[in-house]
Amino acid sequence: MKPEMIRTQAEKFLESVKQQQRILVTTHVSPDGDAIASLLAAAKMIHLMGSQAICFLDGGIPSHLVFLPGSGEIITSFDNAPENFDAVLAVDAATLERIGDTAKLIQPGQPIINIDHHADNPEYGHLNIIFPEAASTTEILFQIAVTLNLPIDKDLATLLYTGLVTDTGGFRYSNTSARAFQAACDLTQRGANPNQIAEAVFASNTESSIRMLTNALSNLDICHHGQIATMSVDTVEGREEPEDLAEYPLRVRGVVACALFRKKDGKTRVSLRSRGAVSVSDIAHTFGGGGHPNAAGFTVAEEIDTVRPRVIEALRQEVEKSTF
Ligand code: 5GP
Numbered sequence: 001m002k003p004e005m006i007r008t009q010a011e012k013f014l015e016s017v018k019q020q021q022r023i024l025v026t027t028h029v030s031p032d033g034d035a036i037a038s039l040l041a042a043a044k045m046i047h048l049m050g051s052q053a054i055c056f057l058d059g060g061i062p063s064h065l066v067f068l069p070g071s072g073e074i075i076t077s078f079d080n081a082p083e084n085f086d087a088v089l090a091v092d093a094a095t096l097e098r099i100g101d102t103a104k105l106i107q108p109g110q111p112i113i114n115i116d117h118h119a120d121n122p123e124y125g126h127l128n129i130i131f132p133e134a135a136s137t138t139e140i141l142f143q144i145a146v147t148l149n150l151p152i153d154k155d156l157a158t159l160l161y162t163g164l165v166t167d168t169g170g171f172r173y174s175n176t177s178a179r180a181f182q183a184a185c186d187l188t189q190r191g192a193n194p195n196q197i198a199e200a201v202f203a204s205n206t207e208s209s210i211r212m213l214t215n216a217l218s219n220l221d222i223c224h225h226g227q228i229a230t231m232s233v234d235t236v237e238g239r240e241e242p243e244d245l246a247e248y249p250l251r252v253r254g255v256v257a258c259a260l261f262r263k264k265d266g267k268t269r270v271s272l273r274s275r276g277a278v279s280v281s282d283i284a285h286t287f288g289g290g291g292h293p294n295a296a297g298f299t300v301a302e303e304i305d306t307v308r309p310r311v312i313e314a315l316r317q318e319v320e321k322s323t324f
């Protein structure tokens with residue numbers, strides 16, 4: 001994230017925002033902390049630049065993220081979908097398909113701004129601000145806010161910090177850079193409370209979501225010399241997952257790659273996680289999804305029993321490639 005690159009992109013962003021009166025801000029379906037925090041932070045920044053932001057999301061807001069300032073302003077019902085807006089800003093969404101049915105609200109030719117940190121983002125916007133080296137999309141928004149001298153109050157600091165702490169798994173994953181810590185330090189000085197945010201995000205699960213963990217762990221299967229792990233859960237309508245469910249098998253010493261399978265509406269949603277040089281993003285692409293080297297995912301219209309052996313074989317090949 002070279003300062004001159006940030007400056008160029010930040011200035012283009014400001015120029016685009018100023019040209020539009022009403023901007024629809026959205027993010028990816030099955031949103032995580034970085035997704036919701038980036039959506040709300042971007043909306044605040046648009047207001048600070050003098051334009052109007054309408055927050056819209058296909059699907060509900062996970063209950064552990066409702067504490068985020070401004071979350072009540074996110075429209076999640078297509079019955080109340082905004083009709084009049086001049087441009088769209090998608091944050092943390094690696095492809096336009098990832099915003100789900102929100103894409104259907106976009107008129108042909110309508111300007112799209114794309115701010116993201118996924119290396120596989122195909123630059124689907126008219127303005128694309130992509131920095132794969134950023135730990136989170138909120139890290140990019142933070143750099144933009146600082147460059148443009150936007151006032152970062154406690155609420156904005158809380159949002160930007162939350163994206164950082166969730167996408168780095170509490171500053172533990174390989175994307176945890178000195179620059180991410182510098183941003184976190186700056187945001188803490190501006191009012192973000194690391195303890196309160198960590199409590200809200202990582203320690204406010206519902207009892208049923210923790211019971212889902214026991215359900216998943218009860219069928220944990222470790223194979224390929226203790227290097228690959230899988231587990232599965234039935235997704236029940238209205239029941240939420242703990243933020244880090246997919247990552248649990250990586251806590252077993254020796255496990256370098258894992259997959260979590262969920263049955264949902266006759267389809268299977270898969271989350272892949274890996275350690276170090278073992279990359280799972282190419283596997284996710286093979287199955288029509290995407291993501292980061294150590295955290296990726298996809299959905300297929302197949303039963304878990306059919307897709308599971310194919311995923312294990314793909315993980316096995318990737319592990320062999322990376323370790324020999
Ligand atoms: P999760 O497993 O937490 O849903 O997602 C992990 C990472 O993979 C995130 O960066 C997420 O955006 C990405 N990802 C998950 N599912 C898909 C998908 O179906 N398509 C694409 N392109 N990315 C996905």
Ligand code: MN
Nearest residue numbers: 034092137167
């Ligand atoms: Mn992200």
